[in-house]
Amino acid sequence: MAKVHEFKVTMTCEGCSGAVERVLGKLKGQGVEKIDINLENQTVKVETSLPAEVILDVIKKTGKETVYVSSS
Structure with missing residues (x-):
């Protein structure tokens, strides 16, 4: 099931x-x-079935400072 992170x-x-x-x-x-x-x-905001940690790691590969906020 997809969540929005x-x-x-x-x-x-x-x-x-x-x-x-x-x-x-x-x-x-x-x-x-x-x-x-x-x-x-x-x-x-990313609608995904992947865990938030995976998305966080992918965004961090851009070199941008990234903080996880929430999921819904």
Whole structure:
């Protein structure tokens, strides 16, 4: 069952959000169903069946400071 995990990611420009979109996009079809990036609020919501820790590690590969917020 998919959950929506929310992360706070330090993103200063569209290049930053694009990097996050690219790394998460590679997981589409492998557990990630939907990605919602809000550059203004610096949040990333990921609808996925994967554990939050896996998504957190993937986002951190971009070099961006990332904090897990919650899931619903």
